[in-house]
Amino acid sequence: MKPAVMRKTAQVTAVMLIISILLPVLAFAATSGFVTDPKPVYKNGRVTGSVYSDVYADVYSQVYFYSPDGSQVSTTQAVYSSVYNGVYTYTFDRDAIGSGYPYLRMKFEPLMNGAVYASVYETVYRTPTDSGNGGSGGGGGGGGGWSASESISVNSDGSVNADQLDKSLNQYDEVTLTLSGDAALLPAKALKNYTGNTKKLLKIKNSNGQYNLPLSVLKLDDLAGKVSTTVDDLIVKVSIAKASQSISDSVYAAAQALGGSVASNIIDFNIVGLGKDNKTAALDLGNNYLSRILPTNKSVDASKATAILYNETTKKLSFVPAIFSSSDATIKRNGSSVYAVIEMNKSFTDISGHWAEGYIKLLANKLVVDGATDTLFQPERGITRAEFAALVVRSLGLDTSSTSTSFKDVSSSDWFAGVVGAAVNAKIIDGYEDNTFKPNNQINREELAAMVVRALNYAGAAPAANGTSSLAKFKDANSIVWAKNEIAVAVDAGIIDGMTNDTIGPRQTATRAQSATMLKRLLVKANFINE
Known part of the structure; x- marks a missing residue:
C-alpha cells in the first residue's frame, strides 16, 4: 500500500483498483482487519504494515504488540492513509521492539467517538534473515534462516x-x-x-x-x-x-x-x-496416555512408591500409572495435573500369609485399594459392582468429576456416581435392560473379567483374541451367560485363573482378594506399574 493517495489520476486509479481487489467484500460488512497483501513485516526489531476499517477511526486508534507468552511489549498509532468505497486504510510503523521474538501477536482497535469499535488480531513472524540474534524462538541465532535440528x-x-x-x-x-x-x-x-x-x-x-x-x-x-x-x-x-x-x-x-x-x-x-x-x-x-518423566529425590522401591495426582478441589491424592527406574518415574495419563511421587508401606493384620498378600500390599501402597478399616482388609469379603468400578477407574487414573449417568438407580449424590460416570464414558461398564446399574449387587467373576478386559481396551493394551478355545478345558464354561469372549481373552492374557483346573466359576461372586489380583495383573499388562 502507498503511504498516501497519489495526485496523478492514473496512479489514483491504480491504487483504487488494487484496494478493490484486496478488499472485495469490505463495503458490504462492518469489518476491520490487518491488510495481508502485502503482509505486515517484522524485521530488525521493527514492524510495519497496514490496517483497515469501515469506520473512520479516531486519531488515537492503536495497534498493540504482544510477545509469544501474551505479554504486551509495545503499541503504536494507526495513521490514516487513504479511503476507497467506504473503507479506510491506516499504516503503522513501530521500531525498537527488539529482535528477540520469533513472532508477535498484533491487535488493532479502531476507536469511534473514543469507544473501541472492534478488536482484530494478526500474527507477524520475524523475517528469517533478520540480523538480530535475540536467541528466543528455539535455538535461534541470526542470519541465514533456520535449519533442521534434533x-x-x-x-x-x-x-x-x-x-x-x-x-x-x-x-x-x-x-x-x-x-x-x-x-x-x-x-x-x-x-x-x-x-x-x-x-x-x-x-x-x-x-x-x-x-x-x-x-x-x-x-x-x-x-x-x-x-x-x-x-x-x-x-x-x-x-x-x-x-x-x-x-x-x-x-x-x-x-x-x-x-x-x-x-x-x-x-x-x-x-x-x-x-x-x-x-x-x-x-x-x-x-491417549501421554508419558511425562518426573525425577525422584532418591532411589525408591517400586512396590512401595506410587505416582500421585493432586486434586486442588478435594485436596486429595490419587493413583496415577507410572513405571519406576532408579532415578525417576515415567507417569502415564490422559490429562494434565499436578504430580508427585510418594512412598508408602501399608499392610493389614488380616492378610498375613494370605495367597493374595503381596498383591493387596502393592495396590494399597499404590492407593488403588483401600482397607475395610485402617487395619483390616477383609480379603474374602465380597465386592459390589460399584466398589469394583471404583477400583478400575482408579487403576486407569480417570477423571471422576462428572456425576451424570443415565442409570435410574444412580443418583448424583451417591458416593459412586463419579466413578460410575467415568466407567460408562470409558465403555468399561454396561447397565441392565431396565436402565439400572445395580451398584450394590455383588459382582460375579464374569462381570469382573469383562470390566478388566474393557479397561485394557481403553488403555490400548488389550491382548489379541484367540477365540474361545481356551475355555474348552473348563467343564462349566457353558454357564458363562454373555462374556465368553472377554473371559477367553482374560484367560489367554493370564488375568483370570480357573477356580480349579477344570472350572472357571463365572457365576460365583468375586472376593476382594480376587479383585486385587485381577487389578494387579491389569496394571502390569497395561505397563502401568512395574512387574
Whole structure:
C-alpha cells in the first residue's frame, strides 16, 4: 500500500483498483482487519504494515504488540492513509521492539467517538534473515534462516520459531526441546502437517521433568475452535513447572495423613491452547496416555512408591500409572495435573500369609485399594459392582468429576456416581435392560473379567483374541451367560485363573482378594506399574 493517495489520476486509479481487489467484500460488512497483501513485516526489531476499517477511526486508534507468552511489549498509532468505497486504510510503523521474538501477536482497535469499535488480531513472524540474534524462538541465532535440528534450545520466554520447528519435524521423527524456563509455546502452524504421522514425537524437558508429546494426539482444529482462533494463529503451550508453595504444602500434608512421604518435587505438567485475548482451553487427549518423566529425590522401591495426582478441589491424592527406574518415574495419563511421587508401606493384620498378600500390599501402597478399616482388609469379603468400578477407574487414573449417568438407580449424590460416570464414558461398564446399574449387587467373576478386559481396551493394551478355545478345558464354561469372549481373552492374557483346573466359576461372586489380583495383573499388562 502507498503511504498516501497519489495526485496523478492514473496512479489514483491504480491504487483504487488494487484496494478493490484486496478488499472485495469490505463495503458490504462492518469489518476491520490487518491488510495481508502485502503482509505486515517484522524485521530488525521493527514492524510495519497496514490496517483497515469501515469506520473512520479516531486519531488515537492503536495497534498493540504482544510477545509469544501474551505479554504486551509495545503499541503504536494507526495513521490514516487513504479511503476507497467506504473503507479506510491506516499504516503503522513501530521500531525498537527488539529482535528477540520469533513472532508477535498484533491487535488493532479502531476507536469511534473514543469507544473501541472492534478488536482484530494478526500474527507477524520475524523475517528469517533478520540480523538480530535475540536467541528466543528455539535455538535461534541470526542470519541465514533456520535449519533442521534434533535438539532445539528454548529461552525463558518459551517462544519457538515456527520455521525451525517445521523443518526439524520434517527431517526427524523425534525432536527435543530443552527449556530454559517453565514452558514451550509451540506454533500450531508448524505442527499441523505432522498430526497424521504416529512416528512424530516432541520431547519437551527442563530441570523439572520431561513431557513426551506425540503429534498424532493433537486435535488442532478442535483446540483452535475452543479458543476462537485459526490453526495458523493457535499456540500450543506445554508447561513443566514447580507447583506453588501452597499446593506443595497441601501435597505434603495429604501424603503425611496417608502415612506416606514425598519422594520428588511437586510438578504441574500442563498442555493448553492459546488463542485470542489469551483465551485458553485444555487439550483433549481422549484415551491417549501421554508419558511425562518426573525425577525422584532418591532411589525408591517400586512396590512401595506410587505416582500421585493432586486434586486442588478435594485436596486429595490419587493413583496415577507410572513405571519406576532408579532415578525417576515415567507417569502415564490422559490429562494434565499436578504430580508427585510418594512412598508408602501399608499392610493389614488380616492378610498375613494370605495367597493374595503381596498383591493387596502393592495396590494399597499404590492407593488403588483401600482397607475395610485402617487395619483390616477383609480379603474374602465380597465386592459390589460399584466398589469394583471404583477400583478400575482408579487403576486407569480417570477423571471422576462428572456425576451424570443415565442409570435410574444412580443418583448424583451417591458416593459412586463419579466413578460410575467415568466407567460408562470409558465403555468399561454396561447397565441392565431396565436402565439400572445395580451398584450394590455383588459382582460375579464374569462381570469382573469383562470390566478388566474393557479397561485394557481403553488403555490400548488389550491382548489379541484367540477365540474361545481356551475355555474348552473348563467343564462349566457353558454357564458363562454373555462374556465368553472377554473371559477367553482374560484367560489367554493370564488375568483370570480357573477356580480349579477344570472350572472357571463365572457365576460365583468375586472376593476382594480376587479383585486385587485381577487389578494387579491389569496394571502390569497395561505397563502401568512395574512387574
